[in-house]
Every structure is written in structure tokens, then in C-alpha cells.
Amino acid sequence: MTALSTARLVAAILAAVMTVYFLVTDAVRADNPFLVPDLLLSVLLVVTASLPARWAAPALVFAFGLAAGVWTVSLSHYAVRGELVDGLDHLPLIGACVILSLFLVRGLVRGPAGRPVEAPRSSSPVRP
Numbered sequence: 001m002t003a004l005s006t007a008r009l010v011a012a013i014l015a016a017v018m019t020v021y022f023l024v025t026d027a028v029r030a031d032n033p034f035l036v037p038d039l040l041l042s043v044l045l046v047v048t049a050s051l052p053a054r055w056a057a058p059a060l061v062f063a064f065g066l067a068a069g070v071w072t073v074s075l076s077h078y079a080v081r082g083e084l085v086d087g088l089d090h091l092p093l094i095g096a097c098v099i100l101s102l103f104l105v106r107g108l109v110r111g112p113a114g115r116p117v118e119a120p121r122s123s124s125p126v127r128p
Helices: 003-024 035-049 053-080 090-110
Strands: none
Touching: 003 035, 003 053, 003 090, 035 053, 053 090
């Protein structure tokens, strides 16, 4: 399984986890400051996971980065309120986003052959 296919699978799982979270908790309420960001993240994860391979990797890096940021702020929100233990379930979500972003970026930098991608050289001759 490649890093991209793993990232697609994890993005779908994270979106499913968020959907279940919305269905089984009272998260869908007017005073939830994370309702809109969490909904947008779920949609973004599904959309980026379904993009063609050429666009999926950079889009998933963005989606995972945004998700890690939103979930870290949410975890911090629990900590500030003195309810850190209640927010520790965010850690696996954040960890998955960070780890998969690293693997995707490594793949983007290394290229399909496993070697660092070099900038294209100019075809014009160098003049002294």
C-alpha cells in the first residue's frame, strides 16, 4: 500500500469518525464553536481523498494540516477549561494527520523513483 492510498484510507476513516461523532453526541448545537470547522473538515477530507492522484497528495497535506490545527485548538480549548482528560481523544486524530502529512510530503519531495526531485535544468547553453 502506498503512502497516497494509505492517506486516502485514513482521510476517509477520519471523516467517518467525525460523522459518527456528530450522530452520537450533542455536537450539533448552536453554541458549539467547532461545529462548522469540524463539518468543513469532514467534507474536505472526503473530497481530497477522492481527487486524482496528481492533486490528491498536496490536497491531502493541506487537509491533514488544517485538521491537525483545528483539532489541536479544540484540545487546547478543553485544557483551558480544565477538562483536558475529556479532550485526549483528539490525540490519535492529530497524530494520524501529522504522520500522514510527513509521509505524503516525503513522497512529494522524493518523487516516484525514491530519489530527491531535482529542478529542471535550462536547455539554453551557458555563455561565458
